[in-house]
Amino acid sequence: MALVLVTRSTGLFSGRTLLRCGLTASTVLRVLYLGTLMSVPPLLHAQPTAEDGPPPSTLAADMFETVTKLPVTVKDMYGKSIDGQMVLTHFKPPGDGPFPAVIMNHGRDSNQRANPSRYRYSDVARYWLRRGVAVFVPTRLGYGDSGMEQDPEFTGECNSKNFDAAAAVTNVQTLATVEFAIKQPWVNPSKVILMGQSMGGFATVVAMGTKHPSVIAGINFAGGSGGDAVNRKANPCGYHRVAATFEKAAKANGGSTPMLWLYSENDNYWGPDIPRKWHTAYTGAGGKAEFAPFGPVSTDGHSLLAKGMSMWRPVLDQFVRLQGIAIPQATGAPPASGFAAIGDASKLPLVKQDVKETGYVRFLALDLPRALAIGPKGEWAFFSGENVIARTLDRCAQTAKTACKLYAVDDNVVWQP
Incomplete structure (x- = not known):
């Protein structure tokens, strides 16, 4: 599995963030070298913190x-x-x-x-x-x-x-x-x-x-x-x-x-x-x-x-x-397929076991709207944010060198075997 760490302006995690999440320095450097397979938008961290340290020197x-x-x-x-x-x-x-x-x-x-x-x-x-x-x-x-x-x-x-x-x-x-x-x-x-x-x-x-x-x-x-x-x-x-x-x-x-x-x-x-x-x-x-x-x-x-x-x-x-608060949703999402429950990582097809055990957990931690796609040889990618379906499919296709299929959108599994 390949990962990339990008700065906040481009929407992914920094090396410092991954170190806080428990990865070793050597792993972080290897991740930086390998390239990208998934990303997170700038307006959401994968896991919210109760209080995120000292206030920044400039306001957000x-x-x-x-x-x-x-x-x-x-x-x-x-x-x-x-x-x-x-x-x-x-x-x-x-x-x-x-x-x-x-x-x-x-x-x-x-x-x-x-x-x-x-x-x-x-x-x-x-x-x-x-x-x-x-x-x-x-x-x-x-x-x-x-x-x-x-x-x-x-x-x-x-x-x-x-x-x-x-x-x-x-x-x-x-x-x-x-x-x-x-x-x-x-x-x-x-x-x-x-x-x-x-x-x-x-x-x-x-x-x-x-x-x-x-x-x-x-x-x-x-x-x-x-x-x-x-x-x-x-x-x-x-x-x-x-x-x-x-x-x-x-x-x-x-x-x-x-x-x-x-x-x-x-x-x-x-x-x-x-x-x-x-x-x-x-x-x-x-x-x-x-x-x-x-x-x-x-x-x-x-x-x-x-x-x-x-x-x-x-x-x-x-x-x-x-209470009348609108929940964000991905535009153009296909209907739920009934293939699996959204939280059941064991049903993910094609991907490796570590994706089921760790990568999918990161996807589930994302806020809506979100999407995850899988390629024919187990390639995968996910995004959260605007235009999420197109961005996810495009990123997965770049890695797979062919078209990918949506597995999950928002809180629904949409995979069609």
């Missing part, structure tokens, strides 16, 4: 990235008022809109709150931009450039956690972000979705209790609070108190706002059972939430958002489609 022009600051005042669990400037990163699809908007709330690291200096979730943002949705990512007070001197989200000691206080703090900042977003002329003020990871998922659940008229749905990725994956693996402090806080949000919302909760069974913070107890508490109090369980993700299912896109993307697509 292709995503219309902008950074601003919002003045907010919160009260910590002791009743002390804390004033600060919340750093807000936002991204916009091309065009004038008005676009739906997503508010993406980040997680919490009580020991490394200064890093990153501002949250971006650029790969998550690319998922939404492809669906014509603007993205707003607040860096809450006490994190990064929004201030490290105080920790407004501190909830107390393990046996006496005050999660209601943390909920009040995050609600102020979530609502401030919503209000900023709906004032932008390119945002649809009646179509805002809240989303969050870990503590950001907690913030998303409790924000349902504010019942903001612009918010149409909530998405909770591995949400919770009180966790310690090192000292209290799968046994978070005061999980019953989190449940009580979620119950209050559910009662205040009255089941008027749908939610999607996504958790992996090997989450080192919550384990497989506690998220279900939280969900039962929320729905039992009148909240409306679908629970989406996933199998293990890497060594810690808490990284579901970062490392499990091939797992959660179809589920999330189904949910957001119900």
Whole structure:
């Protein structure tokens, strides 16, 4: 199998990216030498990262990235008022809109709150931009450039956690972000979705209790609070108190706002059972939430958002489609053939075993629209992005020196034996 590494401007992975993915330096050099058989467009990484390191020195022009600051005042669990400037990163699809908007709330690291200096979730943002949705990512007070001197989200000691206080703090900042977003002329003020990871998922659940008229749905990725994956693996402090806080949000919302909760069974913070107890508490109090369980993700299912896109993307697509969000599709795609399920790599014809075990996994990790083609001697290629069918067939034909056939387009196997 031949691969090529191309710079971001041409749409493929850099050598640094492949080294991070686990390839040795010698393998990367050999790959660079061999040529190309597959490629990935510039607007999508094969796997999204939860947070992609330090912000770039320049803003992402292709995503219309902008950074601003919002003045907010919160009260910590002791009743002390804390004033600060919340750093807000936002991204916009091309065009004038008005676009739906997503508010993406980040997680919490009580020991490394200064890093990153501002949250971006650029790969998550690319998922939404492809669906014509603007993205707003607040860096809450006490994190990064929004201030490290105080920790407004501190909830107390393990046996006496005050999660209601943390909920009040995050609600102020979530609502401030919503209000900023709906004032932008390119945002649809009646179509805002809240989303969050870990503590950001907690913030998303409790924000349902504010019942903001612009918010149409909530998405909770591995949400919770009180966790310690090192000292209290799968046994978070005061999980019953989190449940009580979620119950209050559910009662205040009255089941008027749908939610999607996504958790992996090997989450080192919550384990497989506690998220279900939280969900039962929320729905039992009148909240409306679908629970989406996933199998293990890497060594810690808490990284579901970062490392499990091939797992959660179809589920999330189904949910957001119900909220009126258009899912990208390849133009001119043939109908599903019924030859195999899209996730069954064992059915791939002609290709070598390593393609089934590794290459196809990379294809499944791509966002839509996407296509994969196979040549008569097992040559193969895939693309994601615009004009994807023609680009995939052309690339495969260049390698095979003859015409190739489509195997899969978007989420369907279209192969005709």
